[in-house]
Amino acid sequence: MIQHSAVPVDPRELDLFEFARSGCQAAGAMRVSQLPRMLNEVPSEAPDRDTLFTWQAEGATQPELQDDGAEGPQPYLRLAVHGAAWLECQRCLAPYEQAFDVDATYRIVSSEEEADAFPLDEDTVEVIVGSRQFDLSALIEEELLLALPLVPKHAVCPVVHESLVSGVSGADAMGDASDGLDGVQNAPEIEPERPNPFAVLEALKTRRPG
Structure with missing residues (x-):
């Protein structure tokens, strides 16, 4: 040894x-x-x-x-x-x-x-x-x-777990989108087929007063 x-x-x-x-x-x-x-x-x-x-x-x-x-x-x-x-x-x-x-x-x-x-x-x-x-x-x-990572995760996930697709709220879905996850269904004003996180941010800005 x-x-x-x-x-x-x-x-x-x-x-x-x-x-x-x-x-x-x-x-x-x-x-x-x-x-x-x-x-x-x-x-x-x-x-x-x-x-x-x-x-x-x-x-x-x-x-x-x-x-x-x-x-x-x-x-x-x-x-x-x-x-x-x-x-x-x-x-x-x-x-x-x-x-x-x-x-x-x-x-x-x-x-x-x-x-x-x-x-x-x-x-x-x-x-x-x-x-x-x-x-x-x-x-x-x-x-x-x-040395363990604070949040263990793939650099790019091979699949999205179904709980992230169907079991999250709209706010959580937008958080997942910012992590680079596709397939979230419940975020407001997102096209259901291929959500665009930049479009979500733009929509939020137009709603904000001033």
Whole structure:
């Protein structure tokens, strides 16, 4: 599972401080079935519910000023995760394949108090509390969950779900049209055969006072 590491590495019980101090590198793969919270996001009708993610991790240290004014090595971790998982499109309700590309850098601290005191303006570096038995797989899963799209959807839906065609109000239908969905029937003043969202906007403007 591990391909390039200076020391033996168990991704579920990783001595994160030693990994960073030694400048180790490691790589491996995890399936969605090994990540239970991520698996909950995959629809049951997906073509493949157990897709594969590859990951690479690299430890390092950088000299930084400590609280006592002296300069000391600060441990860092860089993590990259790549792969894809099937999600449910929120427009047509069909499964689609979502790509994931995570590349994150973390400053490793020793306690929650230290993490809370870390400056919030460091937007390029996250803070994690390290340990001698750090669960790297949990960090991988957390990053994948954070990378989930706010509204999962196809770039272009192959079909329009019938609930969007026959079961929406006129206001909702115009909202769907703005998302590029055709076939909505209940929007006012729209030609039933091929609705034109620009015509709807023009009609609304002519009704508005002034």
